[in-house]
Amino acid sequence: MNKPLITIQAITPDGEFAASYSENGLAELSFPKARRIASLPAKNDIVPARIRAWHRVTETALKSVLAGRAPKIFPPLDLVGTDFQKTVWNALREIPAGKTSSYGEIARAIGKPKAVRAVGGACGANPIPVLVPCHRVLAADGRIGGFSGGLAWKRTLLASEGVEV
DNA sequence: CATCAAAAACTCC
DNA sequence: GGAGTTTTTGATG
Numbered sequence: 329m330n331k332p333l334i335t336i337q338a339i340t341p342d343g344e345f346a347a348s349y350s351e352n353g354l355a356e357l358s359f360p361k362a363r364r365i366a367s368l369p370a371k372n373d374i375v376p377a378r379i380r381a382w383h384r385v386t387e388t389a390l391k392s393v394l395a396g397r398a399p400k401i402f403p404p405l406d407l408v409g410t411d412f413q414k415t416v417w418n419a420l421r422e423i424p425a426g427k428t429s430s431y432g433e434i435a436r437a438i439g440k441p442k443a444v445r446a447v448g449g450a451c452g453a454n455p456i457p458v459l460v461p462c463h464r465v466l467a468a469d470g471r472i473g474g475f476s477g478g479l480a481w482k483r484t485l486l487a488s489e490g491v492e493v
Numbered sequence: 494c495a496t497c498a499a500a501a502a503c504t505c506c
Numbered sequence: 507g508g509a510g511t512t513t514t515t516g517a518t519g
Contacts, residue, residue, distance in 0.1 A: 412512090413513090431502075431503050431504085432503070435511095435512090440511090440512070441511095442510085443512045444503045444504060444511080445500095445501060445510095445513080446501080446511080448502045448503055449500090449501050449502075450502095451502055452502050465502080467503065468505090469504090471503095472502090474502030479502095482502095
């Protein structure tokens with residue numbers, strides 16, 4: 329039984345992302361779909377003021393990342409997951425823009441060097457791509473690995489940060 | 494509720 | 507190409 333989320337489109341040069349908010353902050357972010365999202369529940373009238381404020385920040389942060397820069401400010405993130413996942417996501421957010429890491433490096437950074445495969449799993453479970461830069465994580469030998477939103481997006485995001493794969 | 498088995502966006506030999 | 511490590515998730519008793 330999840331709390332209802334309010335979904336709003338975030339317009340960027342790369343398409344219309346869908347941002348979902350809970351009462352506590354940004355809970356989910358999804359890549360633009362080919363077709364428009366059916367029946368947007370949120371009209372401006374029923375969106376609480378604080379969520380509109382968060383959304384403004386989200387959109388700005390999103391554009392920054394898409395332009396290859398680290399956002400100055402983040403909206404509050406309402407990350408739901410296991411302790412392990414939250415630890416991984418936190419480590420991901422410390423990767424500077426334009427740099428890449430590997431699953432092994434993340435595993436070492438959180439003190440569990442052998443848990444590389446589990447790290448991959450946690451990345452796949454990341455509900456907020458782009459702002460939690462799971463796209464900057466490559467496999468140990470430079471392979472691209474995988475990506476929830478599709479590998480095309482991973483390449484696009486890396487390219488916008490000037491990273492060669 | 495406890496336990497078992499299988500899978501995963503990996504890495505190393 | 508195959509084995510190894512960690513965590514999550516779903517089935518089973």
